[in-house]
Amino acid sequence: MARSTEPGDRGNVTADEVAAVAGVSRWTVNRAFRPDASISKRSRERVMQAAQQLGYVPDLMASSLRSDRSNLVAVLVDDFANPHKLVMMERLTRILRKAGSDTLLVNMVDESDASAALLSASQRRVDATILIGSEFGEEVVATALGAQRARKLIVFARYSENPNTISICCDDVAAMTTITDFIMDRGYRNPLFLAGPQTVSAHLHRKETFLDLWSAKFGSRPESTWVRAYDPQLAYERVSETLGGRSRGELPDLLVCENDALAVGAIDAIRFSLGLRVPEDIAVTGFDDVPQASSPNYRLTTYRQPVTAMAEALAAILAGNEPSGDLSRFEGELVVRESA
Amino acid sequence: MARSTEPGDRGNVTADEVAAVAGVSRWTVNRAFRPDASISKRSRERVMQAAQQLGYVPDLMASSLRSDRSNLVAVLVDDFANPHKLVMMERLTRILRKAGSDTLLVNMVDESDASAALLSASQRRVDATILIGSEFGEEVVATALGAQRARKLIVFARYSENPNTISICCDDVAAMTTITDFIMDRGYRNPLFLAGPQTVSAHLHRKETFLDLWSAKFGSRPESTWVRAYDPQLAYERVSETLGGRSRGELPDLLVCENDALAVGAIDAIRFSLGLRVPEDIAVTGFDDVPQASSPNYRLTTYRQPVTAMAEALAAILAGNEPSGDLSRFEGELVVRESA
């Protein structure tokens, strides 16, 4: 036996020490910790008892080194100003952990940082890389795919055109159609669309869908504007600027926002910068149903993505199951409140 | 030579393959990637070029297996309803990555989940475990310390009494004293303190400080109440319930909230449930200065912790530097807005 069997060699117990106590071989010890392993009930019990006594737990680094399965997934986030990120992170980490995977959180500080962020992920042998950023473009996705070891690249809650990518998101066209139908039905006739970063075409789904549907019905293409990040503060400034000097007749009767982060800033601007009322003077719609949206301050009419179901689909994919439905066509629901 | 030198054995390039291309030994290749290694300029260049060509990056799992340094820290979060968590996570991940460490994000689903959460951290050989949860009690800290492999346990943005723990936080007593002085100065005389989970004594610092200062000056101990999580929604409900049926004279003139998450809910309740104005009828103070606090809707008077400096101190500790000042006495600043 090569290794000493004394505990505390370097602070942590190894399988060898447990094996000595339990009177079995090291391999039996490790097997005891794998649910699918071929091991007798009796020796598993003895191992487990010895392990408990010594405070042994298998080392996941060593395990993944050999087995090429790390049970680690990287989650790359580029946009911490959007409260919806917190919701998604909570769901993802919870569901991934239930499925046996840990989460490596990588802060993608800016666009140029993307490849460095992906590098640290690949160096950790993650089983998959999940992008829940929103401001990155398709070229980031391409970089990610170029990185040698990135096994699976999953774009979460946003559509990606790249065919080598798995994109788990809801059907933006259907969702926006639902919202647009609702708006038209309510009689709004002069909307303004407030969009996020216009870096890539994938972002334009909601906007284009809305503008197309509207001009198909009314013949004229509504006005639109955008901000460089999904940040309420920026939305506030943009709305103040854009609508600031207008006379009553020139104002839109509705702001259709690409998501709630923008909608919240827009509402603040309407009230506190323009001095108008929501929804009486200008109505507002959002997307995501962040916790704030249900606050009596905002009572935002918005669209809720099935984040839990989406995260569960993600876990299923990591487990190797074939996706059951179309992963980029999840259906959410319109949440009607008082803002529109 | 044991291994084949063909690329793509299992999808990833190893140092052996780079060594073959560069015409050096495997060890020289690995040395090229360590800044402090003893290696000639010329061979490092050759190695780097070959590595670039093959797309090689060193495997951090294998590295940490041998070297006992993983450059991985676990961040345990138990409280995703509090928007301040997002701020702290952003700062921590950014600063840690700059310092060369990756972040393992662990969602501590509930109190009973704490030891399981700590287990996954220890199994990954993290260099340190950071608790930025708030609802856990001292017994969770004890569990963490009991876990064999947890090398360093750091409690971030909250004080811990446990001597085996490094607690990086601001001086709650000084901070609350600042707030209290401000309040007294402004002439409020009938405050209500709204606290978070009352699980452990560490949480009581702010509350006790406030109550003590107040009764020292005015002789009477102010009223207080609490909710079981730092969640605006719960704060909303509690404030509505507690103040709901009261006549004008029975109402407090100020709500002192343990943090902004509660303050935001409290403001909503004052306005939309009680139908009163902030600050004219009831004023509000918070703690943390979350992004929402500066929204024109809330304009919250609050206290900003120096999160960046605290995160940098954390990184310094991980790097092995001796802490320069008292880590549990960071100083923040009062942010005076219109809510009080």
Next chain:
DNA sequence: AGAAATTTTGCACACGAGAGCAAAATTCAT
């Protein structure tokens, strides 16, 4: 009970890099 089928166990080797040391190459001094 004895043979066959099945389960359980032990073992050599591999995963990819680091520590420590000895051999080789380079630089420096005389």
Next chain:
DNA sequence: ATGAATTTTGCTCTCGTGTGCAAAATTTCT
């Protein structure tokens, strides 16, 4: 140019676990 000092390189062994197979133990069947 020669020997000493220094730097660079290669090598063995190690970190802790998983794979695949062969030996051992157990169960099942006739």
